[in-house]
Amino acid sequence: MPTVADLARALENLAPLAYQESYDNAGLQCGDPAAEVRGVLIALDCTPAILDEAIRRGCNVVVAHHPVVFRPLKRLTGANEVEQTLIKAIKADIAIYAAHTNLDNVHLGVNRKLGEKLGLQNLRILEPKAGLLAKLVVFVPAGHAEPLLQALHQAGAGQIGQYHDCSFRSAGMGTFTPGVGSNPYLGQPGEPEQAEELRVEVLLPLHRQRAVLQAMRQAHPYEEVAYDLIRLENEHQEVGSGMIGELAEPLSPADFRARLRQVLGVPVVKHTEFEQPIRKVALCGGAGSFLLGRARAAGADAYVTGDLKYHEFFGAESRLLLCDVGHFESEQFTGEIFRDLLTSTFTSNFAVLIAQTLTNPVRYDF
The missing domain is CATH 3.40.1390.30 (NIF3 (NGG1p interacting factor 3)-like)
Incomplete structure (x- = not known):
């Protein structure tokens, strides 16, 4: 069990x-x-x-x-x-x-589920997080690149969005002199050596760093592995706050609110006045007032969340339909x-x- x-x-x-x-x-x-x-x-x-x-x-x-x-x-x-x-x-x-x-912050989490229930398409993270990724650069003899990459991928490296097993390789010449007492894969201690190597690059989430480096060392033929681990400021498109997507067909604000009441089973939707058709919808399960500016900047026609305060409704300023459907209801x-x-x-x-x-x-x- x-x-x-x-x-x-x-x-x-x-x-x-x-x-x-x-x-x-x-x-x-x-x-x-x-x-x-x-x-x-x-x-x-x-x-x-x-x-x-x-x-x-x-x-x-x-x-x-x-x-x-x-x-x-x-x-x-x-x-x-x-x-x-x-x-x-x-x-x-x-x-x-x-x-x-x-679970709120992953692409297949709370907000995606809410977006799917509301019939949104092309769902993506509204506010991706930065500083969660690193790039591993490792130098390996050409004949060992494939098993090394396989080990790195299994440990969690090499995923970019919906693409898996991603890497970049470039060829070059590595030079080294094994020290006394070393056990080199190539060459002899004390004698200069050179080897055709590949520079292999993969992305990895920082929380998988230890597992990826352990897999690298286990799969690499050298007893001393030459590598660089570089922290990136790239946004992680699969991790972040909120979600945004599009309706298959535009709805009037009244029809969109009716969909909210039907799908979420809520008797009341607190909302602002807005007269334009609703096509692009941003959302955040739970308390999501912190994303209102991001929703506006992303061009959302409507923003759906819970736990909005009175003065936060003024922030919509007739630029989008702001809907408070309740905390529990948005995460149900x-x-x-x-x-x-x-x-x-x-x-x-x-x-x-x-x-x-x-x-x-x-x-x-x-």
Whole structure:
């Protein structure tokens, strides 16, 4: 049976912890990583009521979008809901795992799922993040380039957007003199040597640096590998905040708001006045007011998010349709991401269930 650690690795392959925001606390919140997974309950939030449902339905793991532990705890006495949740989980031997802003920030995460539900096409990251990539340059005898590249690619290097196994090679002549006590692949200690080599270049995400360098050393024939690791300021087009795409056909603002209400199941959409047809749509699940300027700059006709404050609506300035659909409502499809990933990754006989308990604290009266 897969363990909690196996489940965490699968989730982090999709949404690496390195991509969470600095204020966040994604990952395993509590539980034994070595415990076998008997059942997984998926929820947007983990509360005592969610744990009751997990116990009732035979699940020993809860996978949630929002972390239970967001700030450091000084004691565990049950004084608030966070402490009550952790105590109940520990007593019931239930592990809690959260994938939060790391899942928001990946291309196949929360915002893409929302965009797909709304029928958007050509979805891409609204605000890509910079400083997450490096370039590895390594010099290798020509006959060893292929197995070296294969090892680097398997370790996570060489992906650019939807393109895999990407590299660049250029030929040259390497020169060296093996020192006394060395065990050179070519030549003899103390004698100058030269070899036809290839300069091989690959991109890699910084969080895979250790694994890629280890793979390089294991696959390279030289006992001393000549390489350069260069941090880049390039934007990572697959990692960042929000999403933007286009509708197949333009909609009037009223029809677009009607689509929001239908798809999201919301009775109310708070919005600005805007009269132009809606074709290009930006969005951000959860609280996304920080991306309003980016949405305007990208030429969005509409921006969909949650948790907008009164004065933030003035920022739209009749230049786009600004829609507040609610925090929970904008992230409600996150469970489908978890479910699809876990059911496709693990074939073992354990249940992956979507929680039936509603954790949205907001209610509407009419």
